[in-house]
Amino acid sequence: MNTQTSSSLYKGFRYPPEIMSHAVWLYFRFSLSFRDVEELLAQRGIVVTYETVRQWCLKFGQTYANELRRRRPRCGDTWHLDEGFLTIRGERHYLWRAVDQDGNVLDILVQSRRNKQAAKRFFRKLLKELQYVPHVIITDKLKSYGAAKRELLPGVEHRQHKGLNNRAENAHQPTRLREKKMRRFKSAKQAQRFLSAFGPIAGHFQPRRHRLRAGEYRTIFQDRFQQ
Known part of the structure; x- marks a missing residue:
């Protein structure tokens, strides 16, 4: 996710925005609990508690969802x-x-x-x-x-x-x-x-893969990560 949305959004947090946004993405994109996200981050050497992950999701989840809604093309009629x-x-x-x-x-x-x-x-x-x-x-x-x-x-x-x-x-x-x-x-x-928050974030990372060639799917997926 684009972590440059607002520099003030992350003010006061000791972890880099990339780590926090990744944790939020994991929680809303996959069927994971806060404890599951805690373990996945620990495997990468990032020590946080599941309660911290919960606070990140409450703080940033809706903000990311609103930003994705704002940036997406106009939906169908x-x-x-x-x-x-x-x-x-x-x-x-x-x-x-x-x-x-x-x-x-x-x-x-x-x-x-x-x-x-x-x-x-x-x-x-x-x-x-x-x-x-x-x-x-x-x-x-x-x-x-x-x-x-x-x-x-x-x-x-x-x-x-x-x-x-x-x-x-x-x-x-x-x-x-x-x-x-x-x-x-x-x-x-x-x-x-x-x-x-779940609807826009999870939907954003689930393009209709069955209608896309492999190369097209990878390109679209990378574009969506950049967003």
Whole structure:
């Protein structure tokens, strides 16, 4: 990752930015715990505690994710939206997720409801973040989407069919893996904080390899590391 984003960002830390950014990358890119990252760094002669790694991820994770969002090209104008279930301390929550036609994660939002008001809140968050209106949105048959869309996106085509929305449903799979590794999220706030950073960082380092030649894949990967 580019550690020149802001010199003041790393002020007061005794470790070089390259080490801290590498630790954050390891945690969000792979299904690792803080203790796993601690061991990987120790193997390279870098002695830190897992609590230090946790503090680095809290401090820099969202900053890196925001910077990647800012630098990425404009995403597609076909939005796939879906909501998944999260069980947090015995209570059901809903993870609202939007991806474009290329699989880029547009935004996520953890909410306790999936009614019309929840859908409107998610639409507003998307529009504020992306600053453009889609050509078409694709959802399942949840009626909340249609009700919210009629108020906030009246001129946008809306396709509702479960079979059309596999892209959004598949986008939940990395979250399920991390949720299992973390032994479930402890609160809605923790889930929102983690996933807001996890989505952009992990997605940035997962180009659609099956559509690329080996040379193209290596070039793209190096470019993304430079970003």
